[in-house]
Amino acid sequence: AQTVTQSQPEMSVQEAETVTLSCTYDTSESDYYLFWYKQPPSRQMILVIRQEAYKQQNATENRFSVNFQKAAKSFSLKISDSQLGDAAMYFCVTNTGNQFYFGTGTSLTVIP
Amino acid sequence: KAGVTQTPRYLIKTRGQQVTLSCSPISGHRSVSWYQQTPGQGLQFLFEYFSETQRNKGNFPGRFSGRQFSNSRSEMNVSTLELGDSALYLCASSLFRLGPYNEQFFGPGTRLTVL
Numbered sequence: 001a002q003t004v005t006q007s008q009p010e011m012s013v014q015e016a017e018t019v020t021l022s023c024t025y026d027t028s029e030s031d032y033y034l035f036w037y038k039q040p041p042s043r044q045m046i047l048v049i050r051q052e053a054y055k056q057q058n059a060t061e062n063r064f065s066v067n068f069q070k071a072a073k074s075f076s077l078k079i080s081d082s083q084l085g086d087a088a089m090y091f092c093v094t095n096t097g098n099q100f101y102f103g104t105g106t107s108l109t110v111i112p
Numbered sequence: 113k114a115g116v117t118q119t120p121r122y123l124i125k126t127r128g129q130q131v132t133l134s135c136s137p138i139s140g141h142r143s144v145s146w147y148q149q150t151p152g153q154g155l156q157f158l159f160e161y162f163s164e165t166q167r168n169k170g171n172f173p174g175r176f177s178g179r180q181f182s183n184s185r186s187e188m189n190v191s192t193l194e195l196g197d198s199a200l201y202l203c204a205s206s207l208f209r210l211g212p213y214n215e216q217f218f219g220p221g222t223r224l225t226v227l
């Protein structure tokens with residue numbers, strides 16, 4: 001089975017500052033996707049960003065970017081210019097084979 | 113395009129009862145997956161349905177079952193409810209079968225409380 005580890009259960013950031021959420025994963029697959037999903041208090045899970053494992057270039061989506069280190073099996077999420085609406089639980093997810101594997105989540109608090 | 117919808121949003125049952133949850137995927141999506149989310153275990157994959165057939169199953173007892181209809185709507189059933197079944201049940205849909213290239217779209221979830 002694949003495993004996804006998020007070692008930071010909780011993090012906080014000042015509004016307008018930058019924060020990085022960490023994620024490591026374990027897989028024997030060579031072809032897979034990685035995702036960061038956000039789950040705000042309303043509970044609807046929303047895709048934040050995704051990365052194809054075969055691409056060396058790190059994905060960027062507006063204020064969100066990733067640092068993908070394939071050899072190290074590391075996939076961190078950087079949120080720049082943090083906003084109050086970024087407060088949520090963030091899940092690191094791998095999609096290998098025919099299942100999605102979720103990390104335990106990092107709860108992000110944004111301090112005004 | 114309407115998102116994934118789940119009904120009911122909240123449910124309270126007692127031990128030993130059974131429950132059926134419903135999920136309507138995004139129009140055109142043929143794959144529906146179910147997840148159980150609890151504070152202790154996080155998000156765990158239950159099963160995936162595609163073209164009315166269960167394609168993949170997580171490590172849950174047989175009390176958890178599901179089905180998918182020809183319009184891709186899916187239902188999940190839990191029989192002989194236990195206290196530990198209290199959780200948020202999330203449904204997610206995707207265009208094709210789960211695989212390395214597919215994105216899932218999640219519904220708001222059904223909060224099940226077992227008393």
